[in-house]
Structure formats: C-alpha cells, structure tokens
Amino acid sequence: xxxxxxxxxxxxxxxxxxxxxxCEQHLGHNAMYWYKQSAKKPLELMFVxxxxxxxxxxxxxxxxxxECPNSSHLFLHLHTLQPEDSALYLCASSQGASxxxxxxNIQYFGAxxxxxxx
Amino acid sequence: xxxxxxPEKLLSVFKGAPVELKCNYSYSGSPELFWYVQxxxxxxxxxxxxxxxxxxxxxxADLNKGETSFHLKKPFAQEEDSAMYYCAxxxxxxxxxxxxxxxxxxxx
Numbered sequence: 001x002x003x004x005x006x007x008x009x010x011x012x013x014x015x016x017x018x019x020x021x022x023c024e025q026h027l028g029h030n031a032m033y034w035y036k037q038s039a040k041k042p043l044e045l046m047f048v049x050x051x052x053x054x055x056x057x058x059x060x061x062x063x064x065x066x067e068c069p070n071s072s073h074l075f076l077h078l079h080t081l082q083p084e085d086s087a088l089y090l091c092a093s094s095q096g097a098s099x100x101x102x103x104x105n106i107q108y109f110g111a112x113x114x115x116x117x118x
Numbered sequence: 119x120x121x122x123x124x125p126e127k128l129l130s131v132f133k134g135a136p137v138e139l140k141c142n143y144s145y146s147g148s149p150e151l152f153w154y155v156q157x158x159x160x161x162x163x164x165x166x167x168x169x170x171x172x173x174x175x176x177x178x179a180d181l182n183k184g185e186t187s188f189h190l191k192k193p194f195a196q197e198e199d200s201a202m203y204y205c206a207x208x209x210x211x212x213x214x215x216x217x218x219x220x221x222x223x224x225x226x
Contacts, residue, residue: 042215
C-alpha cells in the first residue's frame with residue numbers, strides 16, 4: 001500500500017485503558033507528524049519527528065507518548081486519557097532535508113484515527 | 119504570536135460565481151503559506167503553496183505581506199470545489215499552524 005496509513009481507523013477506550021495509534025508511511029520520507037483535529041479547535045500540531053528524533057513537542061500532556069522506531073513508523077501511545085481527548089488524530093509525513101525547515105516541505109496526511117474516550 | 123485566521127466558517131456560492139476564501143496571518147518573519155483541502159471522504163491534501171506561484175484546479179493565492187493575507191481565489195466555482203479548506207503557515211523551524219478552516223459549498 002502506498003501513502004500514509006493509520007490504524008485503527010476508529011478507537012473507543014475508557015479513561016483507564018492503554019492503547020496505541022499506529023502510522024506507517026510508504027513514501028520514503030524522513031519526517032513524521034502527529035496532529036489533533038477536534039470540532040472546536042483548528043488542526044493542532046502535537047509532535048514532529050525528523051530522522052527518528054523528536055524535534056517538536058507542542059506542550060502536549062504526558063498522557064500522550066509518541067514513539068518513532070524508524071523513519072517509516074510512528075506510534076502514539078495513549079494512557080489515562082480524558083473525554084476531552086476525543087478527536088481525530090492525523091498522521092503526516094514529509095521529505096525534510098534535515099531537522100530544520102521541515103515545515104517548508106509538503107505534508108502528506110493519513111486518513112486519521114477517530115478516537116472516543118468514554 | 120503566530121496565528122492563522124480564517125474568518126469564514128462557511129462560504130456558499132453559486133456554480134460559476136467567483137470564490138474568495140480569506141486567510142490572514144500573524145507572523146514577524148517571512149513565513150511560508152499553504153492552502154490544504156479536504157474533499158468529502160478523502161484525506162487532507164495540499165492544494166497549493168505560495169512559493170510555487172502556480173494555479174491548481176483553477177485556484178490561485180497571492181501572498182500580500184502588507185495586508186498579511188493569503189486569500190484563495192477562483193474566478194468560476196465548480197461543484198467539485200465543495201470541500202473544507204485550510205490555510206496554513208510555517209516558520210523557519212518545524213512549526214506549522216493551521217487556520218480553523220472554511221467549508222466551501224457550491225450550489226448548482
């Protein structure tokens with residue numbers, strides 16, 4: 001499969017559960033991103049990884065824990081979430097030359113994981 | 119502070135009419151501006167970027183540094199243009215900021 005793939009597409013979890021979101025890109029990119037998209041707020045950048053190193057962490061609560069084991073895979077580990085964390089979580093990738101100026105490259109988005117926290 | 123403002127949540131125009139989706143930004147340096155689009159049941163994708171200075175699907179956007187705007191325009195709207203449009207700004211670091219989006223609805 002080509003492009004950016006996110007699994008699962010839908011996830012329902014309780015506040016005490018631990019779950020993980022997965023993102024995989026088949027575009028040969030070296031930068032990956034997590035975004036949160038909720039009904040009441042604009043698309044929010046959560047984390048950025050370049051060459052498997054985290055280069056951006058936008059004051060995201062510690063109940064969200066990213067992991068980037070290689071340039072093709074990105075995870076978002078979730079634990080003790082709150083109902084207000086319910087949202088669409090989008091993954092994206094881009095071809096950045098290095099850890100800088102990543103944002104100047106075009107982002108390719110996955111279809112997202114719709115998360116509901118009960 | 120860096121900010122992207124899309125003042126219209128919804129814009130409805132008739133087919134064949136001109137379209138202008140507004141985007142204003144707040145940034146002290148030289149930003150790079152983008153328009154992303156999300157059609158129904160499709161993923162978010164890039165429409166155009168200001169440094170390319172190109173026309174995509176009949177859409178153009180000019181960066182106006184004096185007015186700090188990057189409005190998206192099309193002279194004649196088509197029904198397939200109905201979608202959610204997001205204006206985005208990036209700085210020299212790895213930060214990207216999206217506007218809240220404008221839903222464009224083209225009436226037949």
